[in-house]
Amino acid sequence: MHRKQLIMKPFYIFLLILLPVISNAQKAESNSNYLSFPTPNALHEYFKYHENAKPIIQGHRGTVENELPENSIAAFEYVLEHTEAIFEIDPRLTRDSVIVVFHDETLERTTNGKGKLIDYTWEELQQFNLKDDKGNPTKYKIPSLSEVLEWGRGKTAFILDKKNVPLHLTANIIREKNAESFTIPLVRSVEEASFYYEDNNARMFSISLRSTQEFQNYLDLGISPSQMFIAAGTTIKNERQELYDTISEYKVRYLIASASSYDKLETQSKRAEAYRNIIRNGASMIESNYPIEVAHALAGLPD
Template sequence: MSKFNNIFRIVLPGLILLSCNTSKPGNTNTNPKPIEFRIGVESTKEAKEFYSWTSDRIPLVSAHRGGPYPGFPENAIETFQNVIEHTPSIIEFDVALSKDSVLVLMHDNTLERTTNGSGKVIDLAFEEIRKLKLLDNDRKETDFQVPTLEEALIWGKGKVLFTVDIKREVPFEMVVDAIKKYQAEAYAAVITYSVDAAKKVHSLHPELMLSVTIRNEEELKRFEESGIPVEQWIAFTGTSERSPEFNAKLHEMGVFTILGVLGNLDKSAVARGDQIYVDFVKNGADILATDRPIEAAEAIKSLIPEKSSKSKFFGNKVEIR
């Protein structure tokens, strides 16, 4: 049986026992039908509760650019689906803007790397972008198309938590308006890279959760002085591991931490073994933002508490086999 079987033991009363997931990353032909590992947060109040740090918190992975694997390209809804058939996950994705002002999921300013098209995203109308096929990370063409932000928000309700990375040319107002339109405030946090950006998004929607960059005491002080309530922070602590003491200080404030293991730290896990993901969590990382969400989730499953106040947000009763 696959090493990726049923990554979390999450037991909720009254739910039916589901069968094991025997699928592997990139395998679309699964029998029986794969399990969906869902996270259901239904209000901004619940979002604040979910992200409020407690000692019984459930460590999670965040799938960088949606969690691409062979056959599953980045920033595709089919890729999101593949990830949640292996583990509960936060899904991070990127939002760009077409020539005719349609919000689409795309990381790059240009189309060459991730599609069979070419040119700048902003120079093409959505109808032209929609005709393209997405490429996976091995540059193999898939049958998948570029999704819109609206399609992602509709798909994600009751399934995942999103962190939304807004590209430079995209007005914050457009993304926040889409989140409002689809009532996605509970499950769509917005990523910001500066205090000013965080204050701007907060002014547009004071109830939104914000991913904010806090890598040191100076950045922490800036956010403490920002006027943004601490219960709406999710602290991205960078792509290098912070000290346990710094993580503990954020925890004392009730703040979840996200460690970006994508890039060098993921490469270290490949070279040295996935145990390092366990060490990151033990040292105070609550969420691992990774290009290897399935492997990282498998590694940290041993750290999930038998009982947790957060369990009510997870929508499966699953036994690890």
């Protein structure tokens, strides 16, 4: 018996050393900014609008902060180290029909390659490196949509913009990757919305529109207000107040996309005030090239 206790003693010592490590790991996980959406209904609940709804930050192609390239997994991960966020990304087809995440039709602006992306196979594209927004090459490569979706599971949600990928191929890869609960198509027409709604009537929608009548057209299609949010333009416009009011009456969030507008203000303080004004005006979502800046700006809003 005494010998058995002597044999087991090191095991107990090991446990005593390991327990704080386990505890810290659990604590780190509870403090993370990851978002998990196990079902489409969980995604609907996250976007649910109410008067004191927490603003949602949408990284435009991830971020360009910290000299990271847009539409890269490294950019997504960096944002989530600092704030809870979702991401708008850009699926595009290669010559051999691999769907990659890349905004431009051509390679020059964001990689050290040349020519049209569609002229290259997936394997050929791996010879190039992504650039940051100053034009400096980085160590990062163009990711495939499959890689991005696998990485993002249990961490965030993605809004898929429409580039040159046919709708049915986008729907297929979402289904193949079992990503229905954390991917959201961005649609700009009732026809696009109709395709995705018929494919899966439980999915979430990001709908780009500019008028109350357009909004009504999507409701007439059968899409519930609980499964949509509205991309309502790049600036706050007085002439769209009726649209903003109608959207809010239906308990639907609307987003202002600041990448081409307020993000271009010359100082961080001016940008911060513009982001806060977006929320004060009634929007509850902001898309930005600087999602971490947005998070810091909104943290200063009064309760």
